[in-house]
Amino acid sequence: MRALLRKIRETGRVAEPAPRRSGEGDAVLRGSVQVRHVDAGSCNGCEVEIGSAFGPVYDAERYGARLVASPRHADVLLVTGPVTRNMAEPLRKAYDATPAPKRVVAVGDCAHNCGVFAGGYGVEGAVADVIPVDVVVRGCPPEPPEIIEALRDLTGR
Numbered sequence: 001m002r003a004l005l006r007k008i009r010e011t012g013r014v015a016e017p018a019p020r021r022s023g024e025g026d027a028v029l030r031g032s033v034q035v036r037h038v039d040a041g042s043c044n045g046c047e048v049e050i051g052s053a054f055g056p057v058y059d060a061e062r063y064g065a066r067l068v069a070s071p072r073h074a075d076v077l078l079v080t081g082p083v084t085r086n087m088a089e090p091l092r093k094a095y096d097a098t099p100a101p102k103r104v105v106a107v108g109d110c111a112h113n114c115g116v117f118a119g120g121y122g123v124e125g126a127v128a129d130v131i132p133v134d135v136v137v138r139g140c141p142p143e144p145p146e147i148i149e150a151l152r153d154l155t156g157r
Contacts, residue, residue, distance in 0.1 A: 031064055031155060032064030032065070032155055032157075033075040033076045033154055034073055034075050035065050035067050035078050035151070037067060038071075038077055040080065040091050040111070041086075041110075041117075042110055045140070046081065046107050049147060053148050053151075058144040058145065060144075063157045064155040065155060072099070075099075075102060076151070076154060077095060078105050079091065079127045079131075082115065082124075083125055083130045084123060084124060088124040091127075092131060095131040104127070104131055104133045104134050105135045105136075105137060106136045106137070108137065109139065111127045112127075112136050112138060114126050135150050135154070
């Protein structure tokens with residue numbers, strides 16, 4: 001048992017290096033970010049993956065990303081799904097309530113281009129049609145490491 005504890009203490013926390021992408025203005029969010037998740041009308045596939053990304057296996061919090069309950073406390077809006085007609089105005093209000101500087105991450109193909117819901121009666125459009133988008137995470141649904149990589153790009157950790 002002591003040998004195992006010694007090995008853990010000597011090894012420390014193991015993580016991949018932060019992704020290196022240069023983006024103008026991103027230095028403002030370096031360190032840690034508070035993330036507000038907004039479901040704009042998804043099938044909940046992306047929500048399962050976001051839950052996994054912030055769960056104990058992938059642990060996005062160790063990279064400085066933390067989920068918060070209000071857009072007023074957030075630096076980043078994590079938006080999933082195509083924006084439905086009923087969610088267009090609440091999404092705009094959440095975006096307006098988020099203090100500057102703020103970033104928007106569109107998670108999943110539906111958030112990027114409406115995916116399989118494109119052209120549907122209740123669909124207003126993609127997230128970029130309603131609010132400005134800074135980062136897109138593609139996939140249906142995207143895997144937790146891809147979501148974490150986008151958040152690490154914002155935090156620089």
